[in-house]
Amino acid sequence: MPPTEPTRRLHWLLWGLVMWSGLLFGRLVWLQVFRHDELLAAAENQQQKVVELPAMRGAILDRTGQPLAMSLEADSVVVDPQKVKDLPQAARLLGAALGLNPSQLLEQMKTSKARGRHFMWVARKLDPEVAKRVRELKFTGLEFHPEMRRFYPGGSLAAHLLGATGIVHADDVVERGNAGVELSFERELGGKAGEARLSMDSRQNSYDSVVLREPIPGADLTLTIDPTLQYRAERELEAAVRASGAKNGSVVALDPYTGDVLAMANYPSFDPNLKPQPGMAALEVRQNLAVSKTFEPGSVFKVITLAAALENTTLTPQTMIDCGNGKINLFGRVIHDHDSYSALTMAGVLAHSSNIGAIRIAMATGERNFYEYQKRFGFGAKTGIPLPGESGGILWPIEKWTKSSIGSLAMGHELGVTAIQLALAGVAVANGGMKVKPRLVISRQRKGQEPETVPQAPPVRILKPETAVQMRQMMEGVVLEGTGRKAVLQGYTSGGKTGSAQIYDPSSGVYTHTYNASFLGFAPVGNPRVVIAVTLYGTTGGSAGFGGARAAPVFREVAMGALRMLDVPKDLPDRNPRVVSAAINESDLPDAGANEAPLLMAGADLSNAFNADALTLPSYSAPGSAHGSDAVRPRVVSSVTRPPADGGTPVLAGDSSVGQRPFFNEVQPSSDATKSGSSGSMPDFRGMTLRAVYEKSAAMGLNVEAYGSGLARSQDPLPGAALQPRAAVKVQFGR
Numbered sequence: 001m002p003p004t005e006p007t008r009r010l011h012w013l014l015w016g017l018v019m020w021s022g023l024l025f026g027r028l029v030w031l032q033v034f035r036h037d038e039l040l041a042a043a044e045n046q047q048q049k050v051v052e053l054p055a056m057r058g059a060i061l062d063r064t065g066q067p068l069a070m071s072l073e074a075d076s077v078v079v080d081p082q083k084v085k086d087l088p089q090a091a092r093l094l095g096a097a098l099g100l101n102p103s104q105l106l107e108q109m110k111t112s113k114a115r116g117r118h119f120m121w122v123a124r125k126l127d128p129e130v131a132k133r134v135r136e137l138k139f140t141g142l143e144f145h146p147e148m149r150r151f152y153p154g155g156s157l158a159a160h161l162l163g164a165t166g167i168v169h170a171d172d173v174v175e176r177g178n179a180g181v182e183l184s185f186e187r188e189l190g191g192k193a194g195e196a197r198l199s200m201d202s203r204q205n206s207y208d209s210v211v212l213r214e215p216i217p218g219a220d221l222t223l224t225i226d227p228t229l230q231y232r233a234e235r236e237l238e239a240a241v242r243a244s245g246a247k248n249g250s251v252v253a254l255d256p257y258t259g260d261v262l263a264m265a266n267y268p269s270f271d272p273n274l275k276p277q278p279g280m281a282a283l284e285v286r287q288n289l290a291v292s293k294t295f296e297p298g299s300v301f302k303v304i305t306l307a308a309a310l311e312n313t314t315l316t317p318q319t320m321i322d323c324g325n326g327k328i329n330l331f332g333r334v335i336h337d338h339d340s341y342s343a344l345t346m347a348g349v350l351a352h353s354s355n356i357g358a359i360r361i362a363m364a365t366g367e368r369n370f371y372e373y374q375k376r377f378g379f380g381a382k383t384g385i386p387l388p389g390e391s392g393g394i395l396w397p398i399e400k401w402t403k404s405s406i407g408s409l410a411m412g413h414e415l416g417v418t419a420i421q422l423a424l425a426g427v428a429v430a431n432g433g434m435k436v437k438p439r440l441v442i443s444r445q446r447k448g449q450e451p452e453t454v455p456q457a458p459p460v461r462i463l464k465p466e467t468a469v470q471m472r473q474m475m476e477g478v479v480l481e482g483t484g485r486k487a488v489l490q491g492y493t494s495g496g497k498t499g500s501a502q503i504y505d506p507s508s509g510v511y512t513h514t515y516n517a518s519f520l521g522f523a524p525v526g527n528p529r530v531v532i533a534v535t536l537y538g539t540t541g542g543s544a545g546f547g548g549a550r551a552a553p554v555f556r557e558v559a560m561g562a563l564r565m566l567d568v569p570k571d572l573p574d575r576n577p578r579v580v581s582a583a584i585n586e587s588d589l590p591d592a593g594a595n596e597a598p599l600l601m602a603g604a605d606l607s608n609a610f611n612a613d614a615l616t617l618p619s620y621s622a623p624g625s626a627h628g629s630d631a632v633r634p635r636v637v638s639s640v641t642r643p644p645a646d647g648g649t650p651v652l653a654g655d656s657s658v659g660q661r662p663f664f665n666e667v668q669p670s671s672d673a674t675k676s677g678s679s680g681s682m683p684d685f686r687g688m689t690l691r692a693v694y695e696k697s698a699a700m701g702l703n704v705e706a707y708g709s710g711l712a713r714s715q716d717p718l719p720g721a722a723l724q725p726r727a728a729v730k731v732q733f734g735r
Contacts, residue, residue, distance in 0.1 A: 047199060048197055048198060048199055049197070049198045050195055050196070050197050050198075050212070051195070051196055051197075051198060052174070052193045052194070052195060053193060053194035053195060053196050053211070053213075053214075053215045054147070054148060054174045054193055054215065055190065055191030055192055055193050055194065055215035055216055055217050055218060056071055056148060056191065056215070056217040056218065057071040057148060057150065057165075057189055057190060057191065057217075057218045058188065058189040058190075058191065058217065058218030058219045058220045058221060058444075058446075059071070059220045059221075060162060060181060060182075060189070060220075060221050060223060061220060061221065061222045061223065062222075062223055062225050062226065062227045062230075063222065063223065063224055063225060063226055063260075063442065064226070064227065065222070066153075066227060067153055068152065068153070068154060068157070068158060068162055068223065068225070068227070069150060069151070069152050069162055069181075069182070069272075070150075070151055070153070071148040071149065071150055071151070072148070072149050072151050073146050073147070073148060073149070074125040074126060074127075074128075074131070074146070074147055074148070074149035075125075075126050075131040075134075075144045075145070075146060075147075076121065076123065076124040076125055076126065076144065076145045076146070076147045077094070077098070077121075077122040077123045077124075077126065077131075077134055077142070077143075077144060078119055078120060078121055078122060078143045078144075078145055079094075079109065079120050079122055079141050079142055079143065080118045080119065080120075080141045080143065081109045081110075081112045081113035081117060081118070081120055081141065082113060082116070082117075082118050082141075083118075083140050083141035084109065084113075084139070084140065084141035084142075085139075085140060085141075087106060087109050087110060087113070088106055089139075090109070090139055090141070090142075091103075091105045091106035091109060093137050093139070094122055094134070094137070094142075097130070097133045097134045097137060098122065098123045098126075098130065098134065100122075100123070105122070108120065124147060125147055125148075125149040131144070150164070150165045150175065150182075150272075151273065152271070152272045152273050154227065155271050155273065156234075156269040156270060156271045156272075157227065157230060157231060157234070158225055158227075158230050158264070158265075159180075159269050159270050159271065159272050159286075160180060160264070160265075160266045160269065160286065160287070160288040160289075160290070161180055161181060161223075161225065161261075161264050161288065161387070161440075162180045162181050162182060162272060163177055163178065163179030163180020163181055163182035163183050163184075163272070163388075164177075164178055164179055164180070164182060164272035164276075164286075165177050165178060165182050166178045166276075174190075174193065176190060177189065177190070179286060179288075179388065180288065180387060180388070181221065181223070181386075181387070181440070181441075183388050184386045184387055184388055185221060185386070185441070188218060188219045188221065188444055189218040189219065189221065190218050191215060191216050191217045191218035191219075192215065192216040193215050194211065194212070194213045194214045194215035194216075195211075195212040195213045196209050196210065196211045196212060197209065197210045197212055217446070217447045219444040219445060219446045220444065220445045220446075221441050221443075221444050222441065222442045222443045222444075222445070222451070223261075223440060223441060223442065224255075224260035224261050224262060224439055224440055224441070224442055225261065225262065225263060225264070226262050226263065226562075226565055228561065228565060229253060229262055229263045229558070229561050229562050229565050230262075230263045230264075230265065232263075232557065232558055232561040233251040233253060233263040233264075233265040233558050233561075234251075234265040234267070234269065236251070236553075236554045236557045236558055237249050237250070237251050237265050237266075237267045237534075237554060238267045240534075240536055240550055240551070240553070240554045241267045241268075241536060243550070244517065244536050244539040244540065244541065244544075244545050244550045245538075245539060245540035245541060245545070246517070246536040246537055246538045246539045246540075246545075246550075247537050247538035248266070248267055248268060248289055248537050248538070249266070249267050249289070249534070249535060249536040249537055250264075250265065250266045250267075250289040250290040250293070250419045250534075250535050250537075251263065251264070251265040251290075251419075251532065251533070251534050251535075251554065251558060252264050252265075252290050252419050252420055252422075252423040252532070252533045253423075253530055253531070253532045253558060253562055254423050254424070254426075254427055254438065254530070254531045254532075255529070255530065255531075256426075256427045256430040256431040256436075256522065256528050256529070256530070256531045257431050257436070258436070258439060258456060259424075259427065259436035259437055259438045259439045259456070259457075260438075260439050260442075261385070261438055261439065261440050262530065262562060262565075263558070263562075264288075264290050264420075265290075266287075266288060266289045266290055268285050269285070270282075270285050270286055287389070288387060288389060289419065289537070290418065290419040290420055291383075291385060291387050291389065291390040291391070291418055291419075291420050292389045292390060292391050292418070293391070293418060293419070293537065294391050294393050294394060294416035294417065294418060295416060295417065295418075295501070295516045295535065295537060296412060296413050296414075296415065296416060296417075296501040296503075296504070296516060297412040297415075297417050297422060297499050297501060297516070297518060298411065298412040298413070298499035298500050298501030298515075298516060298518060298547070299353045299355075299358075299411060299412055299483075299497065299498060299499045299500065299501075299547070300412060300422065300497045300498065300499030300518045300519070300520050300547065301409070301410075301411070301412030301415075301417075301499065302349075302350055302353065302358045302410070302411070302412065302497060303350075303425065303426070303429065303471065303475065303497050303520065304373060304374060304377055304379075304425060305358050305361055305362050305365075305370070305409075305410045306346065306349070306350055306358075306361060306471065306474065307373065307429065307463060307467060307471050308362075308365050308369055308370050308372075308373035308374075309346075309361045309362070309364060309365045310467045310470055310471070311373070311463065311464060311467050312365050312366065312369040312373075313364045313365055315346055315361065315364060316346065316470075317345065317346050317347040317470055317473065317474050318345055318346070318347070319345065319346045320343045320344070320345055321343060321344055321345070321346055321348075321349050321354075321357045321360050321361060322342075322343055322360060323337065323341035323342060323343055323344055323349070323354050323356045323357045323360070324337075324342075324356050325340045325341070325342050326338075326339060326340035326341060326356060327340075327356070328356050328359060328360075328407075330359065330403075330404045330407045331403040331404050332404075333404045333407070335355065335356065335359065335407060337354055337355050337356045337357075338353075338355070339352065339354070341354050341356070341357065344357055346361065346474070347473070347474040347477050348477075349361065350474045350475070350477065350478055350482070350497065351474070351477040351478050351481055351482030351483070352482055352483065353478075353482065353483050353497075353498065355410075355411050358410040358411055359406075359407045359410045359411070361410065362406050362407070362409065362410035363406060363407075363410075367398055367401065367406055368398065370406060370409065370410075371397075371398050373462075374395060374409070374415070375395070376435070376462040377421075377424075377425045377428060377435070377462065378421055378424055378425070378435060379393055379395050379415065379417055379421055379425075380392060380393055380394065380395025380415075381393075383418075383420050383421060383424055383437065383438055384437050384438070384457075385420055385437075385438040385440060386440050386441065387440070390418070390420075391416075391418055393415070393416045393417045393418055393421055394415055394416030395415050395416075396414065396415070412499060412501060413501065419533050419535050420438060420533075422518065422520055422533040422535070423520070423531055423532070423533035424436070424438065425520070426520045426521070426522055426531040426532075426533060427531045428462055428463060428468070429463070429468050429471045429472060429475070429522070430468075430472065430522040430528035430531050431459075431468070431528065432463075432465045432468045432469075433461055433462060433463030433464055433465055433467060433468040434459035434460065434461055434462070435459060435460045435461075435462045436456075436457070436459045437456070437457040439454070439456055441454045442454060472495050472522075472525055472528070473495075473525075474495075475495030475496055475497055475521070475522075475525075476493060476494070476495040476525045477495075478495065478496055478497050478498065479494050479495055479496055479521070482498075483498040483546075483547075483548040484496045484497065484498050484519065484521070484548055484552050485548070485552075486548060486549065486552040486553050486556065487519060487521055487552040487553075487555050487556050487559075488556070489523055489556060489559055489560055489563075490560065490574050491570035491571075491572050491573065491574045492523050492524045492559075492560075492563055492568070492570055492571060492572060493523065493524045493525040493526065493571055493572060494521055494522065494523040494524070494525065494555075494556075494559060495521060495522055495523070495525050496519055496520055496521025496522065496552070496555060497519070497520050497521070498518070498519055498546065498547035498548040498551065498552060499516070499517070499518035499519070499520070499547045499551075500515050500516075500517055500518075500545070500546035500547045500548075501515060501516045501518075502514070502515055503515060503516060503537075503538060513540065513542070514538045514539060514540055514545070515538070515539045515540075515545050515546065515547075516535060516536070516537055516538070516539075517535070517536045517539045517545055517546055517547040517549075517550045517551045518533070518534060518535045518536075518547045518551050519532075519533075519534045519547050519548070519551035519552045519554070519555045520532075520533050520534075521552075521555045521559065523559050523562075523563060524563075524568065524571045525571075526571060529562070529563065529566050529568050530559060530562040530563065530566065532555050532558050532559055532562070534551040534552075534554045534555050534558070535551065536550055536551055536554075572707075572732070573707040573708075573730075573732070680722065680723060681719075681720050681721065681722060681723060682715075682717050682718065682719055682720060682721040682722075682723060682727070682729065683696060683697075683700065683719065684715075684719035684720075685697075685712045685715050685719075685729070685731050686711075686712050686713065686714065686715065686719070687711055687712060688711065688712045689711060689712075690706060690709070690712075690733060693706070693712055693731055697729065700723075702723075702727055702728070702729055703727070703728040703729070704728070704729055704730075704731060705728060705729070705730045705731070706731050706733060707730070707731070707732050707733060708732055708733035708734050709733050709734075710733045710734050711733060711734065712731050712732070712733055713732050713733060713734040714731075714732045715729055715730065715731045715732070716729065716730045717729060
């Protein structure tokens with residue numbers, strides 16, 4: 001029986017149902033089997049989110065264990081634009097509480113809402129007072145998220161050294177170091193971020209979280225910086241910059257044996273707690289001048305000139321150097337000295353900063369030897385201090401020198417150095433001839449672990465020990481009777497060298513009336529415990545802006561603070577009997593800059609001064625004081641080794657017949673007055689025991705003030721001085 005029409009329709013319906021079921025089944029197989037992983041990931045992406053868990057940033061501590069930089073929890077404000085009912089009102093309230101522009105904030109919120117976003121940063125890492133004001137608003141869609149905020153308890157203290165943190169890249173969520181130690185040690189301080197998985201509802205609100213990887217906190221770093229000395233260095237530097245009219249300045253204090261950076265100050269400074277202002281001026285303020293600014297050192301470089309000569313010639317500190325009455329013709333280039341010295345001892349050349357004498361000494365040394373010692377001291381290369389932006393300075397190879405370049409280099413010109421390079425050169429003299437690498441970090445410590453000491457690089461010998469001792473003796477003479485008399489310390493011996501380099505203006509091709517005023521010094525002389533380099537960039541006021549007048553007093557104040565901080569025993573009474581003067585007051589001292597002349601007078605045409613291919617310098621005459629080399633100086637006895645006292649005749653630099661003269665061009669009393677011990681002149685107590693001094697002084701009716709123990713080493717007044725009624729004599733004893 002053929003199927004009826006209803007039966008056929010039913011069959012077609014059944015076949016349709018079968019085909020439809022097959023399609024559904026195939027689709028389900030396709031989705032559940034072949035696209036299972038893809039769809040599961042898509043679902044998880046909608047329902048779950050993996051977020052980064054920031055690691056706690058490590059603290060930066062000073063050498064006493066006190067924090068210089070630390071991380072504290074702070075509130076950050078976010079809004080969910082989808083939940084905010086009245087966007088204009090919310091923008092006005094938040095703008096008033098946070099000091100933001102309400103119109104800009106409203107536009108940001110509208111944009112986020114239009115894109116369907118449920119999260120928008122408004123302000124991050126608020127101060128507690130600001131966060132409290134925002135919490136009082138209490139409108140729907142306002143949320144707070146805790147974050148870690150970098151805090152610097154000392155404000156601007158050591159700011160250039162520490163650096164700062166901030167958002168380095170646009171896609172960063174966590175702030176990272178952007179300068180100083182914060183940048184150099186980002187890997188150690190930043191730690192390693194963790195991960196967490198958040199479960200989200202249909203409105204993208206999290207209701208559950210699972211930590212996938214715990215964050216690893218950053219390590220705490222202990223620096224070599226002493227906070228008290230750092231503060232003192234910054235205070236004295238600021239006062240000197242303001243008083244001298246300088247543009248900026250820097251101070252570096254080092255331990256001469258370990259290379260530890262005890263202080264590194266720059267002025268002007270900044271507060272890393274505050275957001276930097278836009279513009280180049282704000283960036284310049286944050287520049288660490290001590291490691292990045294290159295300058296011509298001037299006469300302070302004569303330390304390297306004389307050290308090279310001591311090791312490569314027969315010259316000694318007592319050798320007389322022909323100073324040509326203040327004039328020399330160097331391969332057609334006429335150079336005038338600041339004073340018309342006919343001859344000085346090698347020590348006197350350094351003490352009185354004779355340019356002609358330094359040129360004679362450099363020429364006796366020779367170009368190759370002189371250049372080799374400049375490299376030995378580290379000039380022209382980075383020191384390796386772990387700070388960003390370090391400059392290696394400028395040191396031209398011999399092939400690019402002109403005939404007269406050796407004369408310029410002898411006086412500290414035609415090269416560029418940094419303050420840290422200058423300080424390390426002083427370290428090599430102070431520690432006995434060893435070149436050390438500067439150290440900034442003492443140790444690092446991760447949470448729950450023992451501190452790990454940062455190893456020191458082994459020192460390298462660059463000078464003979466006897467050369468270093470001789471240089472220390474001569475640098476002590478600079479302080480006691482030369483251009484560095486404002487660096488005399490109370491209760492301590494000290495040595496150093498001044499420098500006053502006129503600043504070259506490349507636009508006009510002349511040297512200006514502004515100076516780089518420097519002082520490189522150490523104390524005590526017998527066993528130096530601190531080396532300090534002071535540089536003021538752009539001083540004014542003529543000789544009042546020289547290194548002896550401006551930089552030496554900064555050294556004095558910082559050195560006194562360092563010696564107290566290090567608890568160094570005094571090696572002199574508070575009133576120094578080795579300096580013959582009524583009192584050691586700055587007002588009584590002659591202008592320490594008077595003998596320290598810069599390279600050139602303003603107006604000299606030096607358009608090719610830094611032309612590596614052809615460097616030609618014109619004749620010039622340097623300014624200076626009017627007094628000559630015949631002026632009577634105080635008699636000085638070195639605290640390192642007592643010099644010989646036999647006489648000699650002047651010789652030219654490089655002459656093999658070395659004339660022996662009293663050390664530091666001493667003014668010797670007549671032998672009759674010294675030895676007679678007559679009632680009319682002061683007897684010579686040197687070399688006597690304390691008992692012998694008292695017996696002889698009692699017989700002559702003298703009052704004795706004794707300091708120290710052992711044998712008499714120096715006295716005030718000097719032997720041979722005229723006796724006054726009931727005269728008093730100060731005698732320093734030593735072993």
